[in-house]
Amino acid sequence: MRSWLNISSLEFAAGALLVGVLTGIFCERYRSRRRLAGRLEKLMHRQDKLLMEKEWLLREIHHRIKNNLQIIISLLHMQSVRMKDESAIGAFEDIGARVNTISLVHKKLYLESSDRVTIRMRDYVLDLVEYVRDSLCAHRFIAFHLDIADLSLDVSQVIPLGLILNEAITNAVKYAFPDNEASARTSGSFIPAEAHRPGPAAAPPTIRISLHEQPIGLNPPHPHQRTAGPATATLILRITDNGIGLPPGFDASRCGTLGIQLIQTLTAQLDGTFHLTSAPGVDLTITFTRHSNPLHEPAPLSGHHFAQ
Template identity: 30%
Template sequence: MESGSAERDLARERERLQFIIDGAGLGTWEWDVRTNRTEFNETWASMLGYTLAELTPYDYGTWANLVHPDDLARAEAALADCLSGRSENYECEFRMRHKDGHWVWILDQGRVMTRDSTGRPSLMFGTHTDISRLKRSEEELRRGLEEKELLLRETHHRIKNNIASIASLLSLQAGYVTSPEAQSALNEALSRVRSMQTLYTKMLSAHENVRDVSVPGYLTELTDSVVGLFPTAAAVTVEKRLAPITLDAKRLFPLGIILNELLTNAMKYAFQGRARGRIEISLDPGAGRAVFSVRDDGIGLPLDLDPSAPRGFGLTLVRILSEQLGGAARFESAGGTKVTVDFPA
C-alpha cells in the first residue's frame, strides 16, 4: 500500500513538473555524457520548427550542428566549465538555425545531475528558452540609443559652431570700436562666450561626455583662454593647483563662468600701476564637497565694497552662480583679493 501511494505521489509530482515546463514554454534536454545520447521534448524541437521525429536519431551532435558556428565554441566552453565542476550551473545564450533558415536566439541553462564515484559527470539536464523577442527588443533599443546619441552629438556640434560664430563676431566688433568702455564690454562678453566654447569643445573631445568631464582639463584651457585676451598676460604668472576630479557639465558650466569673471576682474583691476602680478587658482576635494578659489596679489577689493551685495555685474554673477552650485562665495581682501567657493561635489 505504501509503495503504491509513493508511486502515485511521484506520478503527480512528475505531472505537476511537466505542467510547469509546458506552461513556461521550455524546451528540455537530457544528456548522457558517457554515451553521448540525448533526449529532447517536443517544445525543444518546435522552437526550431521541427518535430522530434524529424530530428531522430538525435544525440549531442544534433544540438551542436544546429548552433550558429560563431557561437558554438563559447557554448561548449560554458559546458566544459560545468562538466569539470568549475561552475555549478551552465548558462549560455546562442543562436540556433530554424528549419526555414533563420536564426533563433536561445537561452540554454542546465546542470550536472549525477556523477560517478570518481566525480566524472554522468547525466546532465537543462532547458531551452526562446529569447528571440527579447534580443530583437534589445537590438531596437540599442539602435534607438545610437540614433539619439548621434542626434545629441550633432546638436552639440551645431551649438559649438554657433558659439564659435558669436565669438568671432564679438572679436571682430571689438576690433572696430574706438571707445575703451565699449571695447572692454565686448571683450568681457567674448570671454564669457569662450568659456562656454571651451566646455563644449571639452565635452565633444575623445570619449568625454556630459556626465564626466575633467575639471582640471577644462579649467586649465579656460584660464589660458581668458588670460590670453589681455595684452598684459605675459606679465602675470598664473599658478594652478587643481585636484583630478570630474564633474557633470551642469555643474562645470557655472564653475567656468565664475572662473572667467574672477580672472577678468583680476586682469583688469588687480595689478594697476604694477609691472608684474600673480594669480593662484586652486581646487581641493573634501568630504563630498569641493573648495574652489582664485587669489591674486594685487591691490585688493575696494574699501567700500560690500561682498554680500556687490555692485558690479561680474561679482554679482559670481554670487548667483555659487548659489546655483549649492554653495556660497566668500570674498577676502588681505594682501590681494581671494574669492572662495565651497560647493557639493
C-alpha cells in the same frame, strides 16, 4: 494470461503516451526559449543601435551649439572693432569671453567627454585659464599656479563654475596689478602648485586657482592641501592673487559691479556659498556640493538677478 497481457499493453501504451507528452512539453519549452532568445537578441541589437544613435545625436548637438557660439563670438568681435568707445569695446570683449567659456564646455563634451554629460575639470580649467590669459596678454607679467583635482562634474555645474572662473581671473588680471608692466618678472607659464617655492625676493604677480573636494562632515582643508573624497563631497574653488587687494571698506553684498553680481548669482545656481576677503590681495572661495542628480538644471539667469 490474456488479462495480464492486456494490462501490460495498457501500461506500455500509457507510458509511451506519457513520454510523448513530456517530449512535446520539453520540445515546446525549448522552442519557446529559442524564440525568446531570438527576441531578446533583437531587442539588444535594437538597444545598441539606439544607444549609438543617441551618442551620435548628443555629439552633433554639442558640435552645433559650439559652432553657433563661435559665430556669436565672431560677430561680437566684428562689431567691437568698428567701435571707438573704449567702454563699449571692453563690454563686447567681456561678453565674448563669457560666451567662449560656455562654448568651451560644449567643445569638451563633443571631443573628450566619454558620457557627453560630464567634463574633466583639470583639462577644462587649464584650457579656460589659457584662453583668458592669452586674450588679456596676461602671460607677459602674471604667473598662474593651477592646483586642480582630477575630478569630473556634470555640465549643469561646469558652466556656472567656468563663468565664475572667467570673471574672477579677468578681474584679477585687470585690477589686481596696476603696475604689472613695470613689475613683470615672469613669462606667465603654468606652474604646478607643488613646484612653487617662495623666495626671499618680492613675489611676482601671481594668480592661484585650486579646486578640490572634501568629504561632507570634515573641516575644510588647507588652501593648497590636496584632498580626495567620495562622489558625495563638498567642492572648494579658490581663486587668489597677490595684488593690491580690495579698496578700503569694500562690501561685496553692496557692490554694484556686474562681475561681483554675476559671481554671486552663479554661486547661488550652484547652491553654494560665496566668500571674498582681502588681506593682502584677493581671496575668493566658492564652496558647493556636487549634484547627485545628473539631470539637475540650474535656474536660468534673468534681468532681476542684476537689478541695482
